[in-house]
Amino acid sequence: MMNNIYCIANQKGGVAKSTSTMNLGAALAVNHNKKVLLIDLDPQSNLSEYLKFEPDGKGTLTNLILEVTSNSVIDSQTVLNTIRYNELNMVYYIPSDINLANAESFMQNTLSRETVLKRILSEEVTSQFDYVFIDCLPSLGILLINAMTASSKMIIPVQTQKFAMDGLQALNVLHSQIRNTINPELKIMGMLPTMVDNTLVSRKVLTTLKETYGELIFESIISKSIEAAKSTESGRALCLSNCKVGSEYAFFAEEFLRKQG
Numbered sequence: 682m683m684n685n686i687y688c689i690a691n692q693k694g695g696v697a698k699s700t701s702t703m704n705l706g707a708a709l710a711v712n713h714n715k716k717v718l719l720i721d722l723d724p725q726s727n728l729s730e731y732l733k734f735e736p737d738g739k740g741t742l743t744n745l746i747l748e749v750t751s752n753s754v755i756d757s758q759t760v761l762n763t764i765r766y767n768e769l770n771m772v773y774y775i776p777s778d779i780n781l782a783n784a785e786s787f788m789q790n791t792l793s794r795e796t797v798l799k800r801i802l803s804e805e806v807t808s809q810f811d812y813v814f815i816d817c818l819p820s821l822g823i824l825l826i827n828a829m830t831a832s833s834k835m836i837i838p839v840q841t842q843k844f845a846m847d848g849l850q851a852l853n854v855l856h857s858q859i860r861n862t863i864n865p866e867l868k869i870m871g872m873l874p875t876m877v878d879n880t881l882v883s884r885k886v887l888t889t890l891k892e893t894y895g896e897l898i899f900e901s902i903i904s905k906s907i908e909a910a911k912s913t914e915s916g917r918a919l920c921l922s923n924c925k926v927g928s929e930y931a932f933f934a935e936e937f938l939r940k941q942g
């Protein structure tokens with residue numbers, strides 16, 4: 682069960698979680714014909730914006746969370762009804778909106794509040810997809826704990842800039858706590874170095890990461906590039922354009938598939 686759910690997490694802001702969620706998902710869909718579901722678990726809704734989501738009267742992740750907090754269960758059809766498809770990038774997704782921040786405070790008083798997202802991402806829903814990726818918000822709160830409870834693996838983007846190592850320890854502690862309590866299966870699949878450039882700082886961080894985390898560091902690295910911002914602006918995944926970071930995310934998707942076996 683829930684063997685195909687991955688959370689893209691790091692409580693540090695701006696490390697390329699949303700960019701990596703979108704571009705790993707799109708590369709798997711476009712280049713490998715995989716059926717991919719992306720979940721926007723951030724009230725900032727950057728992933729939804731990347732996917733050019735416009736409010737359409739149908740429910741968002743906020744509505745699903747509120748339904749679980751008030752009824753304690755949710756039927757899979759309700760969840761399936763909130764799934765949209767983005768044709769250009771060939772990915773399915775559940776959008777978020779700013780009210781997710783309120784939903785988070787409702788969750789605080791719910792019984793078994795760690796498992797709300799897990800109840801939304803039931804087997805009936807997730808078995809329709811090859812892979813489900815959850816784009817987490819930059820905070821160590823209850824929404825992140827929900828993502829880590831619903832997932833089988835974590836992917837941690839790490840920006841190879843100053844203070845990159847800050848917070849990784851706290852995330853590792855949370856990972857251990859969750860493994861020891863609600864989700865013993867949760868593994869760290871790997872850490873993805875992002876925004877790599879030719880500066881001394883970037884090279885030093887990459888070396889320290891490899892020394893500290895060894896095998897956990899993906900071979901793939903993502904360079905710093907203006908193409909990333911352009912991609913967010915246009916809503917076109919990087920793998921659809923002929924650019925270096927696009928090839929890097931395509932390579933990362935291949936490494937991801939290789940490491941499934």
Ligand SMILES: Nc1ncnc2c1ncn2[C@@H]1O[C@H](COP(=O)(O)OP(=O)(O)OP(=O)(O)O)[C@@H](O)[C@H]1O
Binds near residue numbers: 696723818875906909
């Ligand atoms: N490889 C890259 N090179 C340069 N800029 C990048 C790269 N990847 C992402 N960015 C830019 O950095 C910013 C942060 O990226 P992104 O939103 O993916 O990070 P995040 O970790 O999801 O942030 P948050 O913690 O706020 O959710 C965005 O403006 C994005 O366009």
Ligand SMILES: [Mg+2]
Binds near residue numbers: 723816
């Ligand atoms: Mg983000």
